[in-house]
Amino acid sequence: MSKGKSRKxxxxxxxxxxxxxxxxxxxxxxxxxLLGNQSKHVxxxxxxxxxxxxxxxxxxxxxxxxxxxxxxxxxxxxxxxADVGPGTVTSASQAIPAGSTPVEDxxxxxxxxxxxxxxxxxxxSPDADPYVEEGDYVKKGQVLCIVEAMKLMNEIESEVDGxxxxxxxxxxxxxxxxxxxxxxxxxATP
Amino acid sequence: xxxxVLIANRGEIALRVIRACKELGxxxxxxxxxxDAGSFHVKAADERICIGPPEAALSYRNIPNVLSAxxxxxxxxxxxxxxxxxxxxxxxEVCESIGIKFIGPTSENIALMGDKAKARxxxxxxxxxxxxxxxxxxxxxxEALDAATKIGYPVIIKASAGGxxxxxxxxxxxxxxxxxxxxxxxEAKSTFGHDGVYLERYFLEPRHIxxxxxxxHRGHVIHLGERDxxxxxxxxxxxxxxxxxAVDEKLRKEIGRVAVEAVKAVHYRNVGTVEFxxxxxxxxxxxxxxxxxxxxxxxxxxxxxxxxIKEQIKLANGQVLSxxxxxxxxxxxxxxxxxxxxxxxxxxxxxxLITKYNAPGGFGVRVDSAMESNAMVVPHYDSMIAKVITHxxxxxxxxxxxxxxxxxxxIEGIKTTIPLHKRILNDPxxxxxxxxxxxxxxxxxx
Numbered sequence: 043m044s045k046g047k048s049r050k051x052x053x054x055x056x057x058x059x060x061x062x063x064x065x066x067x068x069x070x071x072x073x074x075x076l077l078g079n080q081s082k083h084v085x086x087x088x089x090x091x092x093x094x095x096x097x098x099x100x101x102x103x104x105x106x107x108x109x110x111x112x113x114x115x116x117x118x119x120x121x122x123x124a125d126v127g128p129g130t131v132t133s134a135s136q137a138i139p140a141g142s143t144p145v146e147d148x149x150x151x152x153x154x155x156x157x158x159x160x161x162x163x164x165x166x167s168p169d170a171d172p173y174v175e176e177g178d179y180v181k182k183g184q185v186l187c188i189v190e191a192m193k194l195m196n197e198i199e200s201e202v203d204g205x206x207x208x209x210x211x212x213x214x215x216x217x218x219x220x221x222x223x224x225x226x227x228x229x230a231t232p
Numbered sequence: 233x234x235x236x237v238l239i240a241n242r243g244e245i246a247l248r249v250i251r252a253c254k255e256l257g258x259x260x261x262x263x264x265x266x267x268d269a270g271s272f273h274v275k276a277a278d279e280r281i282c283i284g285p286p287e288a289a290l291s292y293r294n295i296p297n298v299l300s301a302x303x304x305x306x307x308x309x310x311x312x313x314x315x316x317x318x319x320x321x322x323x324x325e326v327c328e329s330i331g332i333k334f335i336g337p338t339s340e341n342i343a344l345m346g347d348k349a350k351a352r353x354x355x356x357x358x359x360x361x362x363x364x365x366x367x368x369x370x371x372x373x374x375e376a377l378d379a380a381t382k383i384g385y386p387v388i389i390k391a392s393a394g395g396x397x398x399x400x401x402x403x404x405x406x407x408x409x410x411x412x413x414x415x416x417x418x419e420a421k422s423t424f425g426h427d428g429v430y431l432e433r434y435f436l437e438p439r440h441i442x443x444x445x446x447x448x449h450r451g452h453v454i455h456l457g458e459r460d461x462x463x464x465x466x467x468x469x470x471x472x473x474x475x476x477x478a479v480d481e482k483l484r485k486e487i488g489r490v491a492v493e494a495v496k497a498v499h500y501r502n503v504g505t506v507e508f509x510x511x512x513x514x515x516x517x518x519x520x521x522x523x524x525x526x527x528x529x530x531x532x533x534x535x536x537x538x539x540x541i542k543e544q545i546k547l548a549n550g551q552v553l554s555x556x557x558x559x560x561x562x563x564x565x566x567x568x569x570x571x572x573x574x575x576x577x578x579x580x581x582x583x584x585l586i587t588k589y590n591a592p593g594g595f596g597v598r599v600d601s602a603m604e605s606n607a608m609v610v611p612h613y614d615s616m617i618a619k620v621i622t623h624x625x626x627x628x629x630x631x632x633x634x635x636x637x638x639x640x641x642x643i644e645g646i647k648t649t650i651p652l653h654k655r656i657l658n659d660p661x662x663x664x665x666x667x668x669x670x671x672x673x674x675x676x677x678x
Contacts, residue, residue: 159281
């Protein structure tokens with residue numbers, strides 16, 4: 043394994059997903075071509091990812107940055123709760139995908155449900171604008187809201203591209219596991 | 233007194249706790265998995281929060297979700313029931329650190345008594361009788377061999393982090409020890425996450441006798457008599473009774489005294505149970521302490537009149553014990569049958585929809601259950617669906633009432649172990665009170 047910088051990342055920026063055959067082909071124009079042995083690094087990253095149950099891994103070396111994200115068919119959410127104690131956590135944040143596999147109801151809408159128990163907030167802070175409004179077009183991985191649990195701010199991401207047709211939960215109110223938060227129309231275009 | 237209690241459990245025990253809270257004027261929060269959304273205990277509570285999918289690890293044992301539910305509902309205490317998080321020292325500790333009262337013993341009590349080898353050591357050092365065995369955990373095969381030679385075969389190898397009758401192996405001769413030792417360690421590691429094991433003499437036909445204790449924060453401890461839980465299948469209890477047919481008043485005082493001394497030695501708080509083995513000559517030996525309310529607690533309630541769940545709540549609230557040892561009398565006799573959703577002969581699970589449910593009643597009959605007509609028995613959890621408890625002036629009357637109650641009990645749509653219980657009650661040895669922990673195996677074999 044190279045001595046390049048690699049770190050586990052949990053971020054709400056859309057990750058770069060390497061298509062299946064990318065490692066085998068030359069890179070795009072303007073970027074250094076991906077050499078044969080670098081495809082080996084990509085495979086090593088993927089192996090490290092799987093062995094350690096990570097979702098993203100980034101490697102930077104010799105001017106090339108490779109980020110790999112592992113996508114599973116069925117989402118299992120692993121939430122790590124920071125040590126809870128009075129005053130030890132003021133604001134920590136993490137992004138987790140919406141808990142249940144996105145449910146398509148009969149009208150073709152996708153329901154984004156809460157994967158945890160907590161308090162629903164539409165904005166990152168009381169005086170900030172809400173993350174999204176009804177009618178907004180959102181992309182997969184985009185943060186829609188925060189569910190706060192035990193002083194930990196959990197950013198809930200959209201599972202699909204689409205238009206927010208309905209906001210189903212009320213800001214500052216408690217939500218339970220599986221409670222519907224947003225309805226998204228996946229067939230809508232920007 | 234607490235304003236609101238969250239019950240971190242399900243089924244009959246959740247309902248039991250909700251009932252005690254209602255009687256004390258305390259509001260209740262039922263947390264439930266998606267599978268239990270329509271459950272009777274959820275309907276009985278004042279508030280409900282869904283905390284996860286059916287899998288227990290993601291719902292009933294999901295500490296962040298349970299604590300978050302307590303936070304958003306403003307609960308000031310959590311009752312963990314039995315199983316799930318009830319003997320999770322880490323959970324008790326987290327509750328303590330965030331200012332939510334854990335209704336049960338302290339996290340130190342749980343951690344200490346959860347280490348079965350260490351608990352034996354502490355009790356032995358107090359000069360109290362323990363089953364002859366290894367002083368603590370066995371560090372090597374050689375140590376195991378030496379200990380077994382000293383104690384005498386047969387021996388039983390047990391997991392230190394175990395309990396509930398799991399992770400145990402009987403060894404009849406020295407040749408089998410090495411293999412059993414390694415297998416027990418591996419099993420302990422995979423089941424309980426810790427490979428520590430210890431060794432005890434294996435009694436051939438012992439009785440399982442356990443003593444109910446209650447302790448307050450000032451160190452006052454009383455016992456509420458013994459329960460005989462010898463009728464077990466694969467170390468899972470099926471029928472319990474109090475008083476034990478094998479224990480007379482003199483022995484009761486003695487076992488009770490030892491149980492109280494054992495829990496005092498570890499500064500135990502709240503309600504707990506001390507388990508003993510009784511051999512054929514009526515010698516008794518300390519086995520372990522269960523740091524929770526037990527499934528069979530109702531039979532003690534029937535003979536003593538003490539509401540154990542209310543005592544747990546009051547003690548957790550900081551009250552001192554209002555009952556003195558001399559106030560405790562065992563009146564009459566009580567029996568409990570655990571009804572499981574299983575085939576009564578093959579013991580295969582029988583989940584499904586209960587199409588008709590009609591629980592027995594009448595003088596001296598109590599049923600603790602969260603089942604009802606059109607309730608779904610889901611496969612994700614323990615198969616016990618009801619406890620039938622009877623009380624009578626003597627053992628004969630308690631048995632007659634149990635027989636009558638089981639005849640009346642209607643559960644259609646699934647298979648239950650009611651027919652098995654009826655057979656047990658009709659057995660001549662059972663009727664004479666001649667049972668030991670090998671009773672059911674012999675009974676089932678033919």
